[in-house]
Amino acid sequence: MNPEPASPPPSAPRGSDRVFHTCFALLGGTYILLLAATVVADAFYTSPAHLWRALQSPEIRHSIRLSLLSCSLTTLLSLWVAVPIGYLMTRLRFPGHALLDALLDIPIVLPPLVIGLSLLILFQFPPLRALERIIPITYAVPSVILAQFMVACAFAVRTMRATFEQISPRHEQVALTLGCSRSQAFWMVVLPSARRGVLTAATLAWARALGEFGPILVFSGATRMKTEVLPTTVFLELSVGNLEAAVAVSLLMVVAAVAVLLLIRAYGLNPVLNRPL
């Protein structure tokens, strides 16, 4: 005779799971609702006519052009710096490593206005003032790029560090035994393995640069048709009471930000968001 089937182990009643999930969904849902509501409110406040009018404005067109140019240059500069820093910080241990690690995060935690102010003060020192006589930087286009670079690069460095940490040093070591120099191992093995991380770092740097306002306002000013980028436009339009134009430009930035986020999700790698700040 078959023995009686063993009774299932006691488990929490399913109803309590439902209550637990509902409570958490309600708590989290409030924030998600707020996020969605702000975007929807922007979209409903403006109209295609407002958007069209905004895009016809020479100032706003200049601002879009400068934003695209400066963000792209900032992204290239950030990658140029973030890849070697990320690699060295991951692979080497040296005295002061922890201090340097903390230093690299300063632009992430510092108030944006302070970054702008610090840049402004830095360019008051004689060597940089001498440089300004040759290449105007403060309150000129290069200052926009430098202000964006200061913040965006920190995010790119973070991303590249997380990326290189995920790549086992064994791959590099095997490449060395196969005849590679350290540099060949990096270019032929490590960097191709890090390509998704590089793309994520680039998109994050671009998005951060696009939204940068505080350092640009202090270090570059808000001169129309000169150092005006999209966040500056929103500020300037708001300050003269042209709310429709400000919202239209904001919506353009929302669309750009969402596109970048989708791009990051498409690559399926977001190491920055997986690490505590």
Place this chain on the structure above:
Amino acid sequence: MIALEHVTVHAGAFTLRDLSLDIPAGSHTALMGRTGAGKTTLLEAVCGLRPVSAGQIRIGGRDVTTEPPGARGIGFVPQDGALFEHLTVRQHLAFALVVRRWAPGPITARVTELADWLGLDPLLDRRPHGLSGGEAQRVALGRALSFHPQLLCLDEPLSALDDDTRTEICSVLAEVRRRTGITVLHITHNRREAERLADRILLLRDGRIEPCPASS
């Protein structure tokens, strides 16, 4: 063939001190020992991946102690294969030859020879993602053998494989040695694997290398 003379190697707080070892040419030497005994540290020192703070490493009478890994003529197969995810199997087999600037003709010939030999023909255009454990280890083995190394260093290459695949790769390793006569230094935890493949089984214990006692 391979001689370690009073070698001292550091790995963080761990140190292997004054270690000597002779591996005859053409032999298959299995090195066993408990986890943390320093087997991989020793293998890394032989391959040039970890600096030696004292002593000498000689390969074929040549002092290679300070030579970079690529100049030592050692094929290295790590535990997980460490295949390069962006390269196809064909590119893996050709990798060391491209780095060594071989002409395209000999590279193709060597890749064909290795693929035929290791049963990799149907996989040549595949990338590591999706290869089985046994296939990945055959690719790693082919990549390590491609440039005709004098010594093959195996760091527990069968430990992550199931029994059937382990038997299959054991046969491949035995065939490699029969065909090439290559000297093999093989780290393993598996006594049966060592007895099947090796001429000599050594034990690394308390920082000393000694012949492994026969199994009961």
